Amino acid sequence: MILYHKNMNQSTKIQLKSESVLLDKNEIARTADLLSDYIQYLNSVAESQKYEAPESSINLPTDNKMLEVIEQVLLKFKNAQLKYVVVVGIGGSNLGTMAVYDAVLKDQNQQTNPLPQILFADTVSAKSLQNLINILLTCSKANEFAINVISKSGGTTETIANFEIIYSALREKFIDIDRRIIVTTEIDSKLWLESTAKKWSTVSLPNIVGGRYSVFSTVGLIPLALAGLNIQELLGGALQMRNACLQSDNQFNPALLSAVVTFLHYKNGVKINNSFFFNPELESLGKWCRQLMGESLGKQFDSVGTEVRAGITPIVSIGSTDLHSMAQLYFGGPKDKLTTIIYHSETESKLTVPNERMLPSLIVGINGKSPAKLMDAIVGGVAEAYKMNGLPYVTLQLPTISAETLGELLQFKMLETMFLAHLMNLNAFDQPNVEDYKSGTKKLLEST
């Protein structure tokens, strides 16, 4: 059957549709009902405007106090000479920023655009660190850059190591470098204490908001605003989507609808979730989605402590590139994937295939068409192939790729994940097994 998300008064820009032979109207209604108490609870969290529940990341889009703090940081750090915003952070501390940056700002930066660029230092790699340092050393004054160290706990090995290396490489040339450091961390973490003691600009985020839910907090907003993003639009999109997803009627609630579809397939053994983006600039958004689903739903124990080893493995595909590498598996292989096709059809383009072609005998039907028109046909063919093979898929149609639609998308995914965790009886907010490798690493670091 085909499910359509009824977009009441066009309250959200994003439009969801789902098609699957597995779905049954009554089962969808029954499953959605299982979430009605939880949605009521989320509404009370939203009304409270407080940061007490783990779900309270949904209050970030309306947090005016936070915006005032950010305004102060921008006043100090934003200036006409600013060229580089360095984000030193990994996982939940940089993936949301990277997702929005790559989707909305990065292409503009490749042109002769006055916006500052964001440079990321995440994993420990001598090559990329050296490259980043070389770029910063081309600056003539510290005002030309800002370094934002982001670690919620304050104790992330890669982040601290990278910051120490960058700082020591720059301190000689930029003697006033301390003025250009912003530290984002939990209040009273060791990093907070060291940073305030050095009088670096130090900003917090609510302790209860986890890294993978923190893109609308100071974590994401400060570097994005410094790089020129309209964060009001981002938060506006997030708020619109939040409100749509707090409705109890599943027909009007896209995150509820998508969570129910995903859960019903999961129960039927469909344990891989494929986010298939047909705009290459959304690849980093895919990486953010991967963390959100992977960490939130991959759990050894359920909410009452029974060992379950639950989880849905998120994968990311980029069209049309991956049609030439993964389509054979997707269409011919095991029916173990639920696919979400995410696509914005670009309307404007100066480039088209010429009508007078060099190779006129090859490929009929492309003359005079823009790349976007060709992609429309490819996406149409892909949806057709999913249908033909009886493979389940959801489509998310994006009318634009903008700060606003990115805000919607990120918020949609976070609420969908909370709904899914609730249906799967899992804690969406912890990540206990990440410690499994950290103890071994710590031992090795201290013994060598």
Add this chain to the structure above:
Amino acid sequence: MILYHKNMNQSTKIQLKSESVLLDKNEIARTADLLSDYIQYLNSVAESQKYEAPESSINLPTDNKMLEVIEQVLLKFKNAQLKYVVVVGIGGSNLGTMAVYDAVLKDQNQQTNPLPQILFADTVSAKSLQNLINILLTCSKANEFAINVISKSGGTTETIANFEIIYSALREKFIDIDRRIIVTTEIDSKLWLESTAKKWSTVSLPNIVGGRYSVFSTVGLIPLALAGLNIQELLGGALQMRNACLQSDNQFNPALLSAVVTFLHYKNGVKINNSFFFNPELESLGKWCRQLMGESLGKQFDSVGTEVRAGITPIVSIGSTDLHSMAQLYFGGPKDKLTTIIYHSETESKLTVPNERMLPSLIVGINGKSPAKLMDAIVGGVAEAYKMNGLPYVTLQLPTISAETLGELLQFKMLETMFLAHLMNLNAFDQPNVEDYKSGTKKLLEST
């Protein structure tokens, strides 16, 4: 149990080790025996030096005639002014080139290196095409670039469309552009005929060699050689590995060992294969691995035509980045993944965490250490966590990241895939379901 690949006379640089609770010595031997006839057959293919069997990509590393053709192309296209090598191709036509380029050459290019850069045009995207065209328009003469159009069949929509757009954007400024075009395609494809009629430099590859097995043919070697890669070293590594993997004793044959381990896990329901690279520059190699495994083993029908919907879903992880997004799922979630840890520990580095630190109270044990030393400890902790959780894994230790070790790795993976397909009773060389979306796309292209 732990399996070690016995590297006779250090014939290959890469060293394989595997650890899994699932493995049993006798079962490994029995399974390896199932491949002994196939290995004998592969030896006869290698001895023939011909391109008749679908497996004959294994003869590319010793094909001197091909090298002579490539030499002619280089004589014509390589020159001191060459800045940009444009690869117009997708899937099997560019993923191998991208894998080697990103791993071995790209970082050098970011510095002030005299090597030419490779620019890729694969999917249809107005933004990236415009960007590529803008870069080429900075050239003052056509000698500063070479455009290599690669399509085995000659009928790839994206490739033909992109080439037409690029050509028409450049022809006015570069009136002698035809001199700078190289077309790589099958002899007698429509593209071959059009290209030779226009007197463009036109090179072939053996018809029997499929796109995903073509990295050591003209497809990969021409752009890589133009960009400055030592292709003799690449082919040398490939040949060393091929010879190791044609041995019948499984202890000395790393591809056989790895295929047997993967197959035994697959039979036990482990249907996701995770390539976990701890050097970020190997991410593109991961994308090549994805196509190889996805297209070769994702099959609706087995070799005798029975519907099986077989397949192993390849995923790619990048350490340490993905430890901060996927580790929770990997260590705590379903035991449905076999992981291969692929790592080269960089020995030299000018950068180290200073001993006099800014944040001395945070993270003990990193003082004076290089990024590579930190990564060693992280990789060690990860292997420990796999072991502790009873999760199966294989390690591939790379002594260097070079043309030679890339040659080994690519050849290793291709032979492993052939062995796996044989064990799974699948055709490793076709991709019939790719047509599933193409018919719909064609219809849409011709009707709009």
